[in-house]
Amino acid sequence: MFTNDNTECSTKVTVISQNKFDKWLEKQPTFIRNWCLSNNFKGENSKILKIPYPDGRLKEVLIGEGLNQDLSGVSDFSAKNKGNYYLFIKFADSKEIEIQKAWAWGGYKFNKSSPKNLIYVKNPETLRYLDHYLEFTNLSRDLINTPANELNPKSFLSLVKRNKFFEKFIFTDYSQTKIKSKFPLTYAVGQSSTIKPEILHISNKKISKKDKPIVIIGKGVTFDTGGVNIKPGNSMRNMKKDMGGAAIAISLFLMANSLLKKSKIMLIIPMAENSVSGNSMRPGDIYSSSNGKKVEISHTDAEGRLLLADAMELANTYNPSLIIDFATLTGAARVALGEDIPAYFSNDEEVAKKIDTLNQKKIRAWRLPLYHPYKNKLNSQNANLCNASLDGMAGSITxxxxxxxxxxxxKTPWIHFDTYAWSSGSILKTQGAALQGLDIMIEYLNKYFS
Known part of the structure; x- marks a missing residue:
């Protein structure tokens, strides 16, 4: 998909902002000006115009990004066309790397062969970055798109262990007995299924407490029925994606390992299937975490946070410099922000300011408050806290x-993403797996930890 051999890439792809279209147009020869006018092309978002040579061969491709750096047209063109290309972006608002990533995004196909196209990348470091980005995000999208009868906690763990990207990492293995004692809340969720829970625990180097690693956590619910508080049919339709937080965490771990040569990084993914059976946890059940914190189950469909709680308690033992977690956690976040923009929370104002700085040119996440007065919504008469508030308000915050x-x-800096991991078509004109929150965290780690 990417190459640094410019002899192969002969067709020009010009990405044009609608804001700069007039300036671009006045520099064009008469034929191209007339061709744009007759095809009503003005740099609008997603609009694609092919310009021919007099003999009919393709000379140039124009792709509009509209007024707001919309790269859907780039992704769409990459998805549907073969050929060898190079970019011209002088009149685009988007950065070249974002255009290249949109190209990579469009070239993905689940269980299908993608169109064979190449785009020229001049800088060898950028080429290496894009090759890794393409490989790692394709893996994560494959994981999310895989049906739950094929991807369960056991097969998920096995797939990662066999994957070439993880060959040099250190795995910590857990027996079912260990999972029951060290990850009891995960075990409570997964006990309903015939396929028992698993833990994916990886580090890129040997880690001790004094190392203060970056810890990345993902929610790995491979299918979510809601448990005995069962979801309605429409809400369950795409619940194979409920391990989307885990998939995003995997891509971030791999990208961070590639970019942060000196950093020690850990990945923790508790994996379970939230099924319905005689062994299912029930509202009113009480379970103790590994540190003895008692949790009363008020709603069985608030299961993902139980997995994350176990992961947090493990992360604590490594004295982390930063914890980042991703989870397809609440419908409340989607009601507030829709599918494209993940909600994020942070307990550290300096961290949040840095994230918001990365958001200035283009919003990729939105901070919601850790409003502590709402903690009383989780009060329990019988345990330290309930797993969910039942009043229907502030669900993402609680x-x-x-x-x-x-x-x-x-005082441990923590960033929590309540994400969606799915696109119905609004993200770069693609449907299926999506990785909301990944790009801004790659940029964050690369800028502040490399």
């Missing part, structure tokens, strides 16, 4: 407050 309660050192 979920974040629940997770935060399991961070031992309250």
């Amino acid at each position: 979920a974040a407050l629940f997770i935060e309660d399991f961070i031992e050192n309250k």
Whole structure:
């Protein structure tokens, strides 16, 4: 998909902002000006115009990004066309790397062969970055798109262990007995299924407490029925994607390992299937975390935060410099922000300011408050706290407050993403797996930890 051999790439792809279209147009020869006018091309978002040579061969491709750096046209063109190309972006608003990533995004196909196209990348370091980005995000999208009868906790763990990207990493293995004692909340969720829970625990180097690693956590619910508080049919339709947080965490771990040569990085993914059976956890059940914190189950469909709570307690033992977690956690976040923009929470104002700085040119995540007065919505008469509020309000905030309660050192910087991991077509004109929150965290780690 990417090459640094410019002899192969002969067709020009010009990405044009609608804001700069007039300036671009006045520099064009008469034929191209007339061709644009007759095809009503003005740099609008997603609009693609092919310009021929007099003999009919393709000379140039124009792709509009509209007024707001919309790269859907780039992704769409990459998805549907073969050939060898190079970019011209002088009149685009988007950065070249974002255009290249959109090209990579469009070239993905699940269980199908993609169109064979190449785009020229001049800088060898950028080429290496894009090759890794393409490989790692394709893996994560494959994981999300794989049906739940094929991807379950056991097969998920096995797939990662066999994958070439993980050959040099250090795995920590857990027996079912260990999972029951060290990850009891995950075990409670997964006990309903015939396929028992698993833990994916990886580090890129040997890690001790003094190392203060970056810890990346993902929710790995491979299918979510809602448990005995069962979801309606429409809400369950795409619940194979409920391990989307885990898939995003995997891509971030791999990209961080590639970019941060000196950093020690850990990945923790508790994996379970939230099924319905005689062994299912029930509302009113009480389970103790590995540190003895008692949790009363108020709703069985608030299961993902139980997995994250276990992961947080493990992360605490490594004295992390930063914890980042991703989870397809609440419908409340989607009601507030829709499918494209993940909600994020942070307990550290300096961290949040840095993220918001990365958001200035283009919004990729939106901060919601850790409003601690809402913690009383999780009060329990019989345990330390309930797993969910039942009043129907501030669901994303109370979920974040629940997770935060399991961070031992309250000064540990923590970023929590309540994401969607799916696109119905609004993200670069693609449907299926999506990785909302990944790009801004790659940029964050690369800028502040490399």
